[in-house]
Amino acid sequence: xxxxxxxxxxxxxxxxxxxxxxxxxxxxxxxxxxxxxxxxxxxxxxxxxxxxxxxxxxxxxxxxxxxxxxxxxxxxxxxxxxxxxxxxxxxxxxxxxxxxxxxxxxxxxxxxxxxxxxxxxxxxxxxxxxxxxxxxxxxxxxxxxxxxxxxxxxxxxxxxxxxxxxxxxxxxxxxxxxxxxxxxxxxxxxxxxxxxxxxxxxxxxxxxxxxxxxxxxxxxxxxxxxxxxxxxxxxxxxxxxxxxxxxxxxxxxxxxxxxxxxxxxxxxxxxxxxxxxxxxxxxxxxxxxxxxxxxxxxxxxxxxxxxxxxxxxxxxxxxxxxxxxxxxxxxxxxxxxxxxxxxxxxxxxxxxxxxxxxxxxxxxxxxxxxxxxxxxxxxxxxxxxxxxxxxxxxxxxxxxxxxxxxxxxxxxxxxxxxxxxxxxxxxxxxxxxxxxxxxxxxxxxxxxxxxxxxxxxxxxxxxxxxxxxxxxxxxxxxxxxxxxxxxxxxxxxxxxxxxxxxxxxxxxxxxxxxxxxxxxxxxxxxxxxxxxxxxxxxxxxxxxxxxxxxxxxxxxxxxxxxxxxxxxxxxxxxxxxxxxxxxxxxxxxxxxxxxxxxxxxxxxxxxxxxxxxxxxxxxxxxxxxxxxxxxxxxxxxxxxxxxxxxxxxxxxxxxxxxxxxxxxxxxxxxxxxxxxxxxxxxxxxxxxxxxxxxxxxxxxxxxxxxxxxxxxxxxxxxxxxxxxxxxxxxxxxxxxxxxxxxxxxxxxxxxxxxxxxxxxxxxxxxxxxxxxxxxxxxxxxxxxxxxxxxxxxxxxxxxxxxxxxxxxxxxxxxxxxxxxxxxxxxxxxxxxxxxxxxxxxxxxxxxxxxxxxxxxxxxxxxxxxxxxxxxxxxxxxxxxxxxxxxxxxxxxxxxxxxxxxxxxxx
Numbered sequence: 001x002x003x004x005x006x007x008x009x010x011x012x013x014x015x016x017x018x019x020x021x022x023x024x025x026x027x028x029x030x031x032x033x034x035x036x037x038x039x040x041x042x043x044x045x046x047x048x049x050x051x052x053x054x055x056x057x058x059x060x061x062x063x064x065x066x067x068x069x070x071x072x073x074x075x076x077x078x079x080x081x082x083x084x085x086x087x088x089x090x091x092x093x094x095x096x097x098x099x100x101x102x103x104x105x106x107x108x109x110x111x112x113x114x115x116x117x118x119x120x121x122x123x124x125x126x127x128x129x130x131x132x133x134x135x136x137x138x139x140x141x142x143x144x145x146x147x148x149x150x151x152x153x154x155x156x157x158x159x160x161x162x163x164x165x166x167x168x169x170x171x172x173x174x175x176x177x178x179x180x181x182x183x184x185x186x187x188x189x190x191x192x193x194x195x196x197x198x199x200x201x202x203x204x205x206x207x208x209x210x211x212x213x214x215x216x217x218x219x220x221x222x223x224x225x226x227x228x229x230x231x232x233x234x235x236x237x238x239x240x241x242x243x244x245x246x247x248x249x250x251x252x253x254x255x256x257x258x259x260x261x262x263x264x265x266x267x268x269x270x271x272x273x274x275x276x277x278x279x280x281x282x283x284x285x286x287x288x289x290x291x292x293x294x295x296x297x298x299x300x301x302x303x304x305x306x307x308x309x310x311x312x313x314x315x316x317x318x319x320x321x322x323x324x325x326x327x328x329x330x331x332x333x334x335x336x337x338x339x340x341x342x343x344x345x346x347x348x349x350x351x352x353x354x355x356x357x358x359x360x361x362x363x364x365x366x367x368x369x370x371x372x373x374x375x376x377x378x379x380x381x382x383x384x385x386x387x388x389x390x391x392x393x394x395x396x397x398x399x400x401x402x403x404x405x406x407x408x409x410x411x412x413x414x415x416x417x418x419x420x421x422x423x424x425x426x427x428x429x430x431x432x433x434x435x436x437x438x439x440x441x442x443x444x445x446x447x448x449x450x451x452x453x454x455x456x457x458x459x460x461x462x463x464x465x466x467x468x469x470x471x472x473x474x475x476x477x478x479x480x481x482x483x484x485x486x487x488x489x490x491x492x493x494x495x496x497x498x499x500x501x502x503x504x505x506x507x508x509x510x511x512x513x514x515x516x517x518x519x520x521x522x523x524x525x526x527x528x529x530x531x532x533x534x535x536x537x538x539x540x541x542x543x544x545x546x547x548x549x550x551x552x553x554x555x556x557x558x559x560x561x562x563x564x565x566x567x568x569x570x571x572x573x574x575x576x577x578x579x580x581x582x583x584x585x586x587x588x589x590x591x592x593x594x595x596x597x598x599x600x601x602x603x604x605x606x607x608x609x610x611x612x613x614x615x616x617x618x619x620x621x622x623x624x625x626x627x628x629x630x631x632x633x634x635x636x637x638x639x640x641x642x643x644x645x646x647x648x649x650x651x652x653x654x655x656x657x658x659x660x661x662x663x664x665x666x667x668x669x670x671x672x673x674x675x676x677x678x679x680x681x682x683x684x685x686x687x688x689x690x691x692x693x694x695x696x697x698x699x700x701x702x703x704x705x706x707x708x709x710x711x712x713x714x715x716x717x718x719x720x721x722x723x724x725x726x727x728x729x730x731x732x733x734x735x736x737x738x739x740x741x742x743x744x745x746x747x748x749x750x751x752x753x754x755x756x757x758x759x760x761x762x763x764x765x766x767x768x769x770x771x772x773x774x775x776x777x778x779x780x781x782x783x784x785x786x787x788x789x790x791x792x793x794x795x796x797x798x799x800x801x802x803x804x805x806x807x808x809x810x811x812x813x814x815x816x817x818x819x820x821x822x823x824x825x826x827x828x829x830x831x832x833x834x835x836x837x838x839x840x841x842x843x844x845x846x847x848x849x850x851x852x853x854x855x856x857x858x859x860x861x862x863x864x865x866x867x868x869x870x871x872x873x874x875x876x877x878x879x880x881x882x883x884x885x886x887x888x889x890x891x892x893x894x895x896x897x898x899x900x901x902x903x904x905x906x
Contacts (some may be wrong), residue, residue, distance in 0.1 A: 046239070055173055063093060075086050080698070083800070085215065090103045099194075113127055115178070118709070127212055132207040139235075145186065150764070171190065172190060198291070253901050269377070297332075298389065354573040357571045360435070367469065374427055378427075379415040388408055399443055402440055409435075428466070439454050446548070455477045457473070467504040472507070478496060479495070490553060491544075501569065551590070554585045555582075561577065577610050583605060639663040665683035697714075698714055708761075720748050721747045744795065745880070747779055754770070754773065780837050804821045858901055864897075
């Protein structure tokens, strides 16, 4: 039965990308009309600019009077399908270099127009005017240009089903003005910022939206209903654009940065740190339009010093912590390389295929421990230096969307000083590496069928030491397919990927024993783990079949990773060795009633097996959410997990068991249009053995002035688990567990943090942003125990049910270690465990002043401060007064940075 199930899962998932032709029928293909749309869309015509235009928020130039303006707008919200309550007129002109858009937003009560001054790409919380352009008219790509009455701008790029990339900062101009008739927006969008075909006369996809903040009214030119799939396939047509020659655009962004670090040395004898360090560096970013639809981007000696600090976390799992990418070169245009990330009407509980995680490039050196093992004082680099990186992105005339990136990081050394021999020397801490990512997509049927492929590669030059620590090379190739039909009501999404890693047998053995798979587990098939292997191969696959349109929706999904699938050299992968299936049903109610504006509910279930056939998880879930008449958003969900097996809990030990558990969460968000708004997110979980956890997180936004935002995000969590893994020890008498004991404990854990942000916007091009996060976490371990046998919940406490447990304390009376004799006077040897209790306090924050002193050219002034203090051994309790005092008395480390870049273009 198990082998049949495996075959069905793999066949269903793999067939999708490899045989997309079976997914569509002649009937679906013939439903597409000659203009590429299954339903009619509006059309307008751009007019050549016949005179000068000054962007000043006034439509008083003669040129704007040419052509017929766009005036028909329909409400998407709150009264879906009704005409917009206020008139809007939009004029579109063009010349040989740019597209011009002039919009008059009439308002019968201009004094009620809501506007705020915010940093570029920030949440405006105001009236706004938005233009979305599909310049290639492939029903996939889109560029967003948005402006509010204060002149604050937002822009983003989107490709295919991926979410729009808000990190893109196109070079375009806008001017706005509020007057007695309402407000006006003028835009000039250079053709160099768009990607389009080489046709002499072009038709572009176009959507226009207007938002009236006080009414929470969104109106749109090309209308679709809330229960329909929208996007570029439903955009209207902008016709008549004539571009004489494709612009060959070149941008150069050189930068200079100076940095001063004031970090307190641990010893006055440290030759590498006297408490202050100053340095400077320079580099450049380059962009070149190879054609009107292909762009080459490159970076030389990139600097990412202005990015916000990563938040503090407590991670007691066997997995590494995931942090978002914040470096501009890698964030901008990242959607082109997206594989395994889904954007659909509702995708629930998807574990997408891992393929690319850009923070692997330029990461902290992995061999710093080698340096610390050779000397008392060490000066290690913070990151591996990216010598250079380049990417080519765009779309060919034949409909191929391409993305190709290459990055090279150099060999890194740490300076080491041995105080005994007084010798100073260098220690290799990171070998050189080359990273390649290639992405290719092709669309058919006017974007209703998209087929793609991806390939990644990592190659390292390793010496004998690092050959045992790292993979010498790693590759992944994959294919994906998305097919939508019946006016995008139904869709089939599938992906498959193959991975390969190679290197020294010791390095590959480390991969086999990693938390993603634990192939050395003693109760596995003996052939699972091969310590002599010099390579590892694996498969990942995903399939989703769904109805994503209408009031009643459903989805069915399957997902798998074989034991050998491994892409952590260039991606972020937590797990392998599973196959998973999921089904959900969603019901929408979009017609307002006397007590809600909209309502929706989801009912579903899922389960997961490992490739040994063990049921690792089963889940039943229910979700209910909606919007009230006063524009509050309320939702809640419950999840029930029956008792199931756990192949990872003992971290390489036999399969254990986890108790049945339940989880309840609420989300309450007030009307975000108000000067004061908040979100409340309480959740509570419990299990059948008495474990529990509670977290009442809240977020508060306060806007005392239109250009100031204060955001507070206090969060507190308290929990008590019953079987937290502590460590394992060899013991030949523990025959039930294959000669090893796996020690567990109860854990009383508390975490308190306060994310605080202040955003002060002086003008659309000048902002000051402050962020700080005080963080306190504590954990007390108690009731040390072990399972009586694998695949069972029954456990015995040391010192009560079996053996003895004694404590060792220091002079302050704090417990420093526990000694456990598993069977008292029996043959098992006693062992000790250092007290794992912890109490950690940290304060992280930074201030970023940003001034775009000319289009594309920016000055950054940054101050970053961090404080860190961990309590002495044996302190595991939470005491707010004590911990707060200790935190703010800790010595601060400060970094000051000034960075300036200058945009050059032709």
